[in-house]
Amino acid sequence: MATDLTLIATCPMGLEAIVARELAALGYADTRTDNGRVSFRGGLLDICRTNLWLRTADRILIHMGSFPAHTFEELFEGTKALDWPAWIPEDGVFPVDGRSHKSQLSSVPACQSIVKKAIVERMKAQYGHEWFPEDGARYAAEVSLLGDIAHLTLDTTGPSLHKRGYRLQSTEAPLKETMAAALVLLSRWRAERPLYDPFCGSGTLPIEAAMIAWNLAPGLRRTFSSEAWPIIGEALWEQAREEAYDAVRDDTPLDIAGSDIDSEAIAIAEAAARKAGLGRELRWEVLPAAKIAPAGRFGCIVTNPPYGERLGNDREAEAAIRQLSASAGRLGDWSVFAISPDKSFERVYGRPADKRRKLYNGRIECQFYQFFGPLPPRPPKQSAAGEPS
Known part of the structure; x- marks a missing residue:
């Protein structure tokens, strides 16, 4: 059975x-x-x-x-x-x-x-x-x-799987950890590319990206209802956790950062990153989206821009989208991935998305707008003698 x-x-x-x-x-x-x-x-x-x-x-x-x-x-x-x-x-x-x-x-x-x-x-x-x-x-x-x-x-789970255990505080209307991970997985981002979130809030997107890059099982820092079930027993849970620890790739270099105009949000993000074991790996800045200047080429902006329902002000939400567009324009070869319920997002951003995907952030119907930049060049193949071919 x-x-x-x-x-x-x-x-x-x-x-x-x-x-x-x-x-x-x-x-x-x-x-x-x-x-x-x-x-x-x-x-x-x-x-x-x-x-x-x-x-x-x-x-x-x-x-x-x-x-x-x-x-x-x-x-x-x-x-x-x-x-x-x-x-x-x-x-x-x-x-x-x-x-x-x-x-x-x-x-x-x-x-x-x-x-x-x-x-x-x-x-x-x-x-x-x-x-x-x-x-x-x-x-x-x-x-x-x-x-x-x-x-x-x-x-078998208990509290929902989005409760990873690293976020002790959160900003208003935070993005759930499960949705943040989905946005990273849906984007073109890979661990060898830079990732930046200019509206990072409590830091969920950068933290989830880092966990994906390092192959950190998201449930390692929490408990589950079925851990107390005699039919499963401690030995199976211990085996599964040992497998997860063995799979960690924490030697992978990370180029992941986030910024927000709210200094309190950045403090919350820094605390969450430390709790997740990533305090030294991620970079945080108090900065408006109009002034971001992430280094590196072929990077990805993955973000959840503020919108009217969260801000209570459509004008501020449109300003945030315009700032995102202007900053992305300066980055040249970067790609942008943004989730928003705003049906005028593309008009305000100034160009149609290359791809859209309908998602639900809680009960709010959203679109995941994807603006593709060029992919990084593939590394040259190695010959049998170890020389580039």
């Missing part, structure tokens, strides 16, 4: 392909993509590995089962038939979350209550008790009703 599971990596709408690509890079080839989730096969060790490694997913769920549920009775019996005691011990805490979309069972609180009762009944039959203390490890269940099909899952 526990060696051949259907696992689900949930994610914001628009990032499914990025999560699937991450899973493929980790060796999970057989994936299925749906809205906001990517399913894959794995075992107990894979729960540990994917929680530690996935940069753009929100959480890792275990698919417990799916079945038709036109009535509350069908929901109860279908839930009761699933093997909850295989996962949840006698002292387990098992809250139930729920959601319903285009289902006859539209009352989410009622569905949650029925699922909870069904799990209790199944556990009564298994353990021979009428009451459970729920004072042990946490096993958060979810019932998701899509149409008239009920999908039941267990959450």
Whole structure:
């Protein structure tokens, strides 16, 4: 049972392909993509590995089962038939979350209550008790009703995967770590190229870029709900963490920097970088976007410019975009990648994007505007004798 599971990596709408690509890079080839989730096969060790490694997913769920549920009775019996005691011990805490979309069972609180009762009944039959203390490890269940099909899952993650553990403070309306990692992965940037964020806020984009460059597993500095599950055990988590530490490439030189006009934001970014173990590797400046002058060639600006909803002032937001455009124009061979919900972004920036991609920053629909500069020249191939050919 526990060696051949259907696992689900949930994610914001628009990032499914990025999560699937991450899973493929980790060796999970057989994936299925749906809205906001990517399913894959794995075992107990894979729960540990994917929680530690996935940069753009929100959480890792275990698919417990799916079945038709036109009535509350069908929901109860279908839930009761699933093997909850295989996962949840006698002292387990098992809250139930729920959601319903285009289902006859539209009352989410009622569905949650029925699922909870069904799990209790199944556990009564298994353990021979009428009451459970729920004072042990946490096993958060979810019932998701899509149409008239009920999908039941267990959450292995706990707090969302965007909570890496390095950001103790944040600026107003910060970019989530998972979205920041997605923007870096969607850009043309590679570790051998400079990267600069002129609206860095609390520093999330530069930090996530550095973690990607050094192959730092984003979950190394945090804990997960399923670390306390006896069915997984400490040994598997220790194995997965040792693998992650062995994979670190901290000898890769970094040319990553960020700036912001707000000195308090820069202080927060510096503290977050130190917490992430990157305090000496990243550079920070208090500087308006109009005055940035990053060194190096063929670099990438990857940024989340301020916009009206965050500033409360559309005029200031447009000024920020114009400053970005002017600074990018001086950099010549650099590429620019910016996320914004502003539909007039390209007009204000002064040119159409070479490519756009729809993403959701929280609940806000955005476009990821991509302005391509030239790629760096490829290094010459070496002959058999070691000379450039």
